[in-house]
Amino acid sequence: MTVWNTRKKSGMNGIKYLADTNCFIYLLDENPLILPFADDIWAFSYITEIELLSKKGMTKIEDALVKEMLNNCFKINHSQTITDIVIDIRRKNHIKLPDAIIAASAKLLQLPLITADKGFASVPDIDCIILDFK
16 A cells, blocks of 8 residues: 555645655655655655665565655756755765755755754754654
């Protein structure tokens, strides 16, 4: 059973969050702590797609599930504007490149970043919802 939003969406209206990669992993695992967010419309960075689909040993079924899930969200592709924001974030913060790309995408869209990674809390100018998956 899939738990993600399957409504067809058009345009940027209605997007509530930019989701970090770990949110998609929790959603695939049907973690009950992510379920309150499952009916909301999510955006994601292109780096999340790369991280999810490059998992070593991924089966064809897992690949199809991830692609189906991502197809029901809005993908934020690379742009020069994102590159410029990433550079600024990395100059000011000790943050890994993939995380900086995700943070830059949230900053660009002015969307709250939903994540379980507490490291994002130290990045200024982005609104974070830090999920505590103890």
